[in-house]
Amino acid sequence: MTSATIIGQRRPVTGPLLLLLAGMGALLAGCQSPGRESPELARQRAEAAAEAPAVPDGQIDEQIHRLWKEKSPEMNSRLNVTVDRGEVLLTGNARDPDMRVDAVRLAWQADGVRKVLNEIKIADESSLSDSATDAWINTKLWAALLLDGQVKSSNYSIETVNQVVYIMGVARSGVELEAVLQHARELPRVRQVVNYVRR
Structure with a gap:
């Protein structure tokens, strides 16, 4: 009995081979040519860049404390600064209204400040x-x-x-x-x- 080679006959795709092909397809689908990214990823990058402060929060904090110290060392002992992505929150108890005005005015002078939230109270309101x-x-x-x-x-x-x-x-x-x-x-x-x- 002679054996014959059947040309063109397809072998059935078995379970393991099917899983391998599916995995390769998913891997290739996730690959992109260098230098290109999906529109969604580009949008996310643009939003992150827009939210990132031009000046680090730590530097803004240092600038404000330095400006306060130059104006009056008492300001740093009475008032507090919190900086989050360029937004500055001021708290504490100012000696008088003039100190509160100066604290806010000087905070705005720091590089990178986008917003100042003033929650400073006045210790002596008799003025x-x-x-x-x-x-x-x-x-x-x-x-x-x-x-x-x-x-x-x-x-x-x-x-x-x-x-x-x-x-x-x-x-x-x-x-x-x-x-x-x-x-x-x-x-x-x-x-x-x-x-x-x-x-």
């Missing part, structure tokens, strides 16, 4: 002649800035002390800064507007 009026001015001014489409309100800090409005932060343009100042000037009961905004 405030009319805190209710100051609070009213602050509330009205914040409302005006939030409703103004050409103003990015998160770029600013506002302090009102004895009806004097101190405006601090970073303006995106001269037009935006003028709009902010104008809102403050138009409020009743405001005696003076002090501009500490950077550009």
Whole structure:
């Protein structure tokens, strides 16, 4: 009995071989040519880059403490700084309103600061002649800035002390800064507007 070779006959694909082929297919599907990435990965990289601070948080913290020390060593003993991705949180008890204004103003001067959250309390409020009026001015001014489409309100800090409005932060343009100042000037009961905004 002679054996014959059957040309073109396909052997059935067995279980182990099928698993091997499936694994290779998945591996090849995950590979991409060098220098190319999926749109989703590119989007994630862009978002991460946008959120990354231009200046490390530790450096921002050091700058603020140095600026405070140059102004008054007492500021560092009374006040605290927390920095997270360029956003600065200020806490503690200021001796008086002037110290609180200086603390916020100097914090905005540090390189890399994107936002300043002021939670500093005033230890001695006897220097405030009319805190209710100051609070009213602050509330009205914040409302005006939030409703103004050409103003990015998160770029600013506002302090009102004895009806004097101190405006601090970073303006995106001269037009935006003028709009902010104008809102403050138009409020009743405001005696003076002090501009500490950077550009």
